[in-house]
Amino acid sequence: MADQKIDNLLNLAMEAASEERIKSKNLNVGYDPEKKLWDVIVKYSGPQSGLAGEQILAVPLLGGYAVVTLPESEIDSYSHREQIEFIEKPKQLYFETFQGKEASCILPLQNGVSGLTGRGVLVGIVDSGIDFFHPDFRTEDGSSRILSLWDQSIPGNPPEGYVIGTEYTKEEINKALALGEIQGRRLVPSRDYTGHGTAVLGIAAGNGRGSGGANRGVAYESELLVVKMKNADKNSFPRTTELMEGVDYLIRQSIRLGKPIVVNISFGNNYGSHEPYN
Structure with missing residues (x-):
């Protein structure tokens, strides 16, 4: 069952085959295939000190949000941290x-x-x-x-x-x-x-x-x-x-x-x- 702390689009991206993600205009947005890292938007509560860690870079923002860069393999376990409320995949902006x-x-x-x-x-x-x-x-x-x-x-x-x-x-x-x-x-x-x-x-x-x-x-x-x-x-x-x-x-x-x-x-x-x- 998909993790409910992870938004549907990010769950879909992680479950999709790499070929499908490459063809899609949306699924690979936020993912660096060379470094195999995701940039994600995180809603959290509590102290900022636990956001970052080994292989995980966090930029805390106002309002309890943060931009977090981490390996795809770490997203599921990261979502189980008590202070993490929700993880969202970034979206592409257009004119x-x-x-x-x-x-x-x-x-x-x-x-x-x-x-x-x-x-x-x-x-x-x-x-x-x-x-x-x-x-x-x-x-x-x-x-x-x-x-x-x-x-x-x-x-x-x-x-x-x-x-x-x-x-x-x-x-x-x-x-x-x-x-x-x-x-x-x-x-x-x-x-x-x-x-x-x-x-x-x-x-x-x-x-x-x-x-x-x-x-x-x-x-x-x-x-x-x-x-x-x-x-x-x-x-x-x-x-x-x-x-x-x-x-x-x-x-x-x-x-x-x-x-x-x-x-x-x-x-x-x-x-x-x-x-x-x-």
Whole structure:
């Protein structure tokens, strides 16, 4: 019977044949086949003095945990020590973007027969702005994927029909990119000071150029429309009025261009009734 102080995955790994462990993506994580040693996570109580020993190295952590390195042959007897409460096999960590895309079935859509890349679709955000110099928002020739950027916080040249901010065209953004960071940001001074809008748009539509294709977003061949909301007061957040105007602008741009649009809104509030519907 498997030792109940040892987690199921570690029991399974020790019972499996070496060939099965090598083929598995999980069973051999934590095991050094050359030294025949395991790194394991241990929950213990009592003094730390009894954690280490001959052929056993222990690194005590806060909260009654320790990382212990020991031969596989010693795991069973180690688990019978009175102070040992539980022994767990380590797990492999991954970039969350890979896990998220796999769980949401985005990868089969992008790479399968359908080949959905966002081409021909507009992706718009109303957020904290964008780092338009970021390579994920530029094409292979270095030009911008952003068709227009309305920064509500910079006075001077609002879009037609609106009264705040400045609208920057794709041509102006491309000129700024060609000038380089220092001069370019003088021509188009819009900045994403929090990085929130840049991160959101990267998830939605980044093309992965900044990571060699590793961290590609969902609609990575789409064209982009960006609204940076104005803060009503210093050290405050935007209001629903700025948000509504931003969404209105994006929809009007979509109609003008004759292209479908997906709008991402990651700003919100917790106002209103919280009573459930009957």
